[in-house]
Amino acid sequence: MSTSRRQFIKQSAVFAIPIIIPAAARGADGNVAPSNRMVVGAVGWGMQGPGNTTSTMGLDNAKVVAVCDLDKNHLAAAKGKVDEFYKNTDCAAYSDYLELMARKDIDAVTLAVPDHWHALVATAAAKAGKHIWGEKPLARTIAEQQAIVKAVQDNKVIWQTGSWQRSVDNFTKAVELVRGGYIGEIKEVQVGLPAGHHDFAGTKDKNTVTAPPAQLDYDKWVGPSTMVDYIEARVHKNWRWHYNFGGGQLLDWVGHHVDIAHWGMNMDNGGPSEVECAGELPDANAMWNTCTKYRGELKYPKGIKMTIAGGHPDIAMGTKWIGSEGWVYVNRGAFDASNADWKRFRVLPDNMRKAEIYRSGNHFKNWIDCALAGKPTITPVETAHHSAIPGHLCLISMLSRSKVQWDAAKQEIIGNPEAAKFLTRAYRSPYQLG
């Protein structure tokens, strides 16, 4: 993409002028002309990166040209997958994401790095003018999230969050019913998330200190976090069970089911005023030290009460809105409601659509189409930020063992300096957020 085209798209984002790609602009062979295609780089090739990249490569208006990872084995697998898809050997492979970001021909990046790296990689991408697919939760702390929001806004790039449930029919239907007033006034929202730890990498028993493997730049993998000994069981995939790197099940899932809860509450730019959360926390020195069972009670405007719980059987996995005249429940592959009629259709019929809800049937296509058109995606960065804040505040309440009062407009903890300390974290030198 030429510099002038990139500037045009950025200006369009500012003035919200959609750019319509006429069919005639497509190549005669049915392929999208290069000028109407996003050139993409993929950073992070672990559990989520391959799926994100394969979905992006499957779009006719996106082309993946570069991959990046700190683990040489993962990097080789990434390049192999992309080259196999395009039947060539053209994909560039980088171990330093800054080199990938410096490439002027790359318009957009998909990011799938561990949570402790989100802020540095995402802010660098935004500052380099790349449109961004970023993963949930937006970042490991609220301060890091604020830095990402600012960088995305300042640089006017188009952001999509990996909160893909927003592009799935049963979630859209549930939200359209709730926002359409079918359950009356919302009184209570229940959000059920997983409990415990899940051994995604099958490395639970590799729990002793060893030297890092030669293929991994472990010092850089730890990055801005506190340096700790290498233990295989808390690096790839299972880093999310250690507070040095991630936020346990609570933060791993908040960007899915609380994201949907907020969507139904029309709360994409708002948040709770009070949060109290109690949980079972392993010893801080445990190999996996994130909370295993938790229950947070949150107060929202208009007297709405939200419960976020993991490991409490009275709160089912998924999202349930309870209103003055009925209720709606939704989860992956599940939908239930107080009115049996609402279960009959997959998509809300047009004559029942009382609220104008952003619809997207394909989360990746929505991102690329919006990036090309300079329009907001279905989960812009501000939404990701507000969807994750309740999870962060629950964690802060647990760690500070206090009830937290939150000013959602100013994004500040009120009158609780001990809790406010957890809004940010020290960065290991020489890493700096900003």
Ligand SMILES: NC(=O)c1ccc[n+]([C@@H]2O[C@H](COP(=O)([O-])OP(=O)(O)OC[C@H]3O[C@@H](n4cnc5c(N)ncnc54)[C@H](O)[C@@H]3O)[C@@H](O)[C@H]2O)c1
């Ligand atoms: N949307 C979803 O449904 C979904 C599902 C799973 C994971 N995720 C998110 O995806 C992100 C990645 O999670 P994962 O489970 O794939 O982790 P992972 O550990 O499996 O993979 C992360 C990869 O990033 C690499 N990496 C780490 N730091 C890097 C850096 N500075 N530069 C380049 N590469 C780096 C690692 O070597 C690893 O290959 C997390 O934020 C997670 O929450 C989202």
